[in-house]
Amino acid sequence: MLGYFGPAGTFTHQALLTITDEEAMPFASVPEALDAVREGQVDGVVVPIENSVEGGVTATLDKLGNGAPLRIVGEVVIPVEFGLYVREGTQLDDVRNVLTHGHAAAQCRDWLAVMLPEATVVEAGSTAGAAMEVSNPDSRHDAAVCARVAGEMYGLVELVHGIEDNPGAVTRFVHVARPGPLPPRTGADKTTLVAYMREDHSGALLEILEQFAGRGVNLTRIESRPTKTFLGSYCFNIDAEGHLHDKRMAETLMGLHRICREVIFLGSYPRADKQEPTLPRGFDDNAFSQAADWLATLESEQPG
Numbered sequence: 259m260l261g262y263f264g265p266a267g268t269f270t271h272q273a274l275l276t277i278t279d280e281e282a283m284p285f286a287s288v289p290e291a292l293d294a295v296r297e298g299q300v301d302g303v304v305v306p307i308e309n310s311v312e313g314g315v316t317a318t319l320d321k322l323g324n325g326a327p328l329r330i331v332g333e334v335v336i337p338v339e340f341g342l343y344v345r346e347g348t349q350l351d352d353v354r355n356v357l358t359h360g361h362a363a364a365q366c367r368d369w370l371a372v373m374l375p376e377a378t379v380v381e382a383g384s385t386a387g388a389a390m391e392v393s394n395p396d397s398r399h400d401a402a403v404c405a406r407v408a409g410e411m412y413g414l415v416e417l418v419h420g421i422e423d424n425p426g427a428v429t430r431f432v433h434v435a436r437p438g439p440l441p442p443r444t445g446a447d448k449t450t451l452v453a454y455m456r457e458d459h460s461g462a463l464l465e466i467l468e469q470f471a472g473r474g475v476n477l478t479r480i481e482s483r484p485t486k487t488f489l490g491s492y493c494f495n496i497d498a499e500g501h502l503h504d505k506r507m508a509e510t511l512m513g514l515h516r517i518c519r520e521v522i523f524l525g526s527y528p529r530a531d532k533q534e535p536t537l538p539r540g541f542d543d544n545a546f547s548q549a550a551d552w553l554a555t556l557e558s559e560q561p562g
């Protein structure tokens with residue numbers, strides 16, 4: 259069974275429904291969901307990882323790389339549109355207290371500031387959790403910012419829809435499982451990893467980037483995250499185009515392993531947009547094989 263960052267009606271739930279229509283288990287937070295996979299309570303979970311407006315979902319980035327190994331086996335990208343949902347009878351002028359997930363609040367910040375300048379925005383566990391809370395007649399919260407499905411699911415009334423400051427925003431979700439066979443290489447894949455530098459020195463990030471650049475591997479996301487040991491200590495959370503079974507990616511991973519203190523491999527999986535990378539000349543599997551054959555020929559000429 260799969261799990262997801264819930265309750266029912268979250269954007270994550272919508273992402274999950276694009277993968278399966280079988281019954282799935284909701285978890286109240288991203289860390290709880292990921293721990294449930296680690297502990298074997300579910301076979302996999304869907305959690306948000308990146309938003310086109312807000313950037314990385316830090317709870318996911320940090321928790322994926324810390325603890326028993328996990329692997330991303332797939333990704334889903336869905337549009338996110340928000341509305342303001344209230345109990346029957348509440349008017350816009352009555353709204354003093356708005357409840358929602360931090361990422362939703364951030365994506366509707368301007369709208370809330372202009373339309374509800376007096377209102378306090380309170381952070382909830384999730385957008386659907388906010389809708390569920392607001393549906394309680396005794397709730398001290400007047401409105402939830404959530405998806406239309408969540409508003410409907412929890413019996414709320416839609417005051418306004420489309421309150422996001424950046425229309426067209428999308429969120430990327432990942433399907434995470436325990437280590438096992440990798441999803442097959444499709445030619446349009448992504449690899450996610452976390453790299454820890456050996457020691458702090460000038461050019462350390464450049465050396466990491468060189469491993470990718472020198473093998474024709476393009477990055478689609480790179481974020482520095484605190485290692486949580488001391489101030490100024492960071493690791494790099496990276497998405498790169500390609501699959502572990504692409505020779506250029508395998509060589510990149512080996513290069514990183516040589517120069518880094520630790521490299522956590524978080525999986526190779528098909529890209530949601532199915533977009534194949536444009537490879538510079540000399541970086542496809544054939545070019546790597548031919549180079550290896552050439553080297554073998556040179557070595558075979560050597561005595562003994």
Ligand SMILES: O=C(O)C(=O)Cc1ccccc1
Nearest residue numbers: 268269270359361362384385
């Ligand atoms: O709270 C939710 O519905 C989530 O799934 C997290 C989230 C919040 C805002 C945008 C995308 C995902």
